[in-house]
Amino acid sequence: xxxxxxxxxxRPGGLLLVCDDVMRAGGGAAARRAIERFRRGWRIxxxxxxxxxxxxxxxxxFEHRSTDDLTPFLETGRPRDRAIxxxxxxxxxxPVDARLGHxxxxxxxxxxxxxxxxxxxxALFRRAGGPATADA
Numbered sequence: 079x080x081x082x083x084x085x086x087x088x089r090p091g092g093l094l095l096v097c098d099d100v101m102r103a104g105g106g107a108a109a110r111r112a113i114e115r116f117r118r119g120w121r122i123x124x125x126x127x128x129x130x131x132x133x134x135x136x137x138x139x140f141e142h143r144s145t146d147d148l149t150p151f152l153e154t155g156r157p158r159d160r161a162i163x164x165x166x167x168x169x170x171x172x173p174v175d176a177r178l179g180h181x182x183x184x185x186x187x188x189x190x191x192x193x194x195x196x197x198x199x200x201a202l203f204r205r206a207g208g209p210a211t212a213d214a
Contacts, residue, residue: 080134081135081138082138084138084140085138085139085140085205088140088205089208090206090207090208091204091205091207091208092205092208093143093202093205094135094140094202094203094204094205095201095202095203096131096135096199096200096201096203097148097198097199097200097201098198098199099125099196099197099198099199100125100126100127100128100196100197100198100199101113101125101126101127101195102127102194102195102197103127104194104195105193105194105195109190109193112186112189112190112193113125113186113190113196115182116183116184116186116187116190116196117183118183119180119181119182119183119185119186120180120183120184120187121183122183125196128145128201131201132201135201139205139207140203140204140205140206141203141204141206142201142202142203143202143203143204144201144202145199145200145201145202146199146200147197147198147199148199148200149191149197149198149199152191152198154188154191154192155192159185159188162181162184162185162188163185163188165181165185166181166182166185166186
């Protein structure tokens with residue numbers, strides 16, 4: 079639905095930037111548990127990998143131009159993050175998602191980013207049908 083709506087408003091030849099969390103391969107059971115805590119805490123409906131994102135974009139008429147991994151630029155080890163991690167470890171087993179889900183979910187995302195189970199990508203797409211630009 080997202081890319082279909084983008085196709086309605088982006089002109090042919092126009093560019094679309096998508097900056098979001100994306101799944102990475104691997105991780106096993108520990109990754110699945112952390113990703114589920116992230117999804118539950120932040121109420122995430124969709125978490126795609128790069129290939130699925132590109133396939134959905136292509137289905138809506140967008141050509142993939144480039145993807146940059148912005149994960150190395152994220153600050154995931156700040157004192158505040160470590161304090162939230164400690165809090166999440168202490169109360170994470172309690173049914174606190176209604177009140178603290180954003181914190182436990184954010185801590186799970188931090189874990190996933192640090193371990194490479196999730197990345198933060200900036201993907202550039204061009205809507206098909208317009209003039210190609212040399213600098214895109």
